Amino acid sequence: MTAAPAAPFGRMLTAMATPFHADGTLDLDGVQRVAKHLIASGHDGLVISGTTGESATTTQEEDGEVLAAVRDAVGPDVHLVAGVGTNDTRTSLFLARQARERGADAVLLVTPYYNRPGQRGILEHFRQVVEAAELPVMLYDVPGRTGSQIALETYEAALAWEPVIAVKDAVGDMPRAARLAQMGYAVYSGDDVNTLGFLAHGACGLVSVVGHAAGRELAAMIETFLAGDHAGAREIYLRLMPAFAGMMGVPNYGATTAKGALQLLGVLDNRAVRSPLAALDDEEYADLRAALTAAGLLA
Template sequence: MTAADPRRPFGRLLTAMVTPFGLSGELDLDAATGLAAHLVDEQGNDGLVVNGTTGESPTTSDVEKAELIRAVADAVGDRAHVVAGVGTFDTVHTIHLAEQAAKAGADGLLVVTPYYSRPPQAGLLAHFRAVADSSELPVMLYDIPGRSGTAIQTETLIALAAHERVVAVKDAKGDLVGSSRVIAETDLAYYSGDDAVTLPLLSVGAVGVVGTSTHFSGTSTLAMIEAFERGDVATALRLHRQLLPIFTGIFRTQ
């Protein structure tokens, strides 16, 4: 899908897809395309993220990543945006994955903060700008310090918003005050990266969610978003409370 609402460049309900594998550890592309079609046609998704960490991207090869993007993009056609996770802790490798994703048919890039090495904010600026400079695809930054070890600070996000291809943030930082400021001071489209705080983020200007529970709660999550958008806060809150045990129950951290 190439046409996009600039307010929601990747849609409003996206699922970070799991990656199906066969019994011998090989990609199961038939299962992947079936899942993609189900998420779009039955669960209301207008965007999909492939090769995210939910999709076990640290354990798949570059070739497998390209095959998965191509298969999912072909399966959903123009019915949904396909966003490819390309982030690594290596700028050169991330750029390579971005180039590969574009060739495979992705509509956008999800770029996580470089992990483990914990770069300073100047390093994050250089990394994200280099990736955005290298591709014609729009970029969604992924801010998840609980996993990556480094947060993208508010001032860094505001600076990155000046880049024409940095258009969105997947926000899993849990800093509602900081997120509120970035939303107010930039044109970045904010997507909740934590299913349970989707409604709170919508209340300060977010446009949607990149979810995981949305594999099976997509229609209800979309109903919550739509209720909020039409001003029916009571219904949105009721759905949020109904969904909260699902949002929180699927996560397990050792």
């Protein structure tokens, strides 16, 4: 049997939601509860201050506080990947240095959004942040949110920098993901529903949203597939289909559905998000409960 691809940050990671109090202020006790819940439910690592962590509306100071609180909660052996990507290189440089100082093991670096630089600008942005971080780097390709995509030639150039070792791929192009794995990237699926297909194309693991509610199940699916039991992995995948649809099939999924799931599980006492996001309303919350129940994730 072919050896499983190397997974430098573990195989099962979740892009962790950032808890807030009902008034919108940062809830550091909630941050630690969520981190402990995720690690207790099958995760190898966590991605902090990514899109699901509402990084667009948290301050630089809050990002540092969240990372430090998570590290304190989970101890030294859990892989922590800190989101440092912004559309301003200077801000990303600050966040990269802060991530190193506050205990991150690696950084997640998304392409600059809204101002949509060309490939030369993307590569220069990456270079500066890679040098500032002095940590392993996971690139993040999510053109549906950023408006730009990393070209294969840019991926090839970035591999010349030793810290660049992984990519969170939310493009959804599986043959392209296979090419990235062939280049030498550790490829992580960036969409829960695509994970089985990505594993078949050489991916090593997952950066999840549904993992807030289904960490053990997703970890088991990945390990079962990589052990060669493809039918068994498919069975787990099919059981989780209602959860994929319930958590990923609504507008502004991510923070909103992750916090709804955490409230249903009793980890959080509210599902507050920061504007311009809107928390799940009662009907959406009931639909999420039904979806997670159908997937066997709620009693």
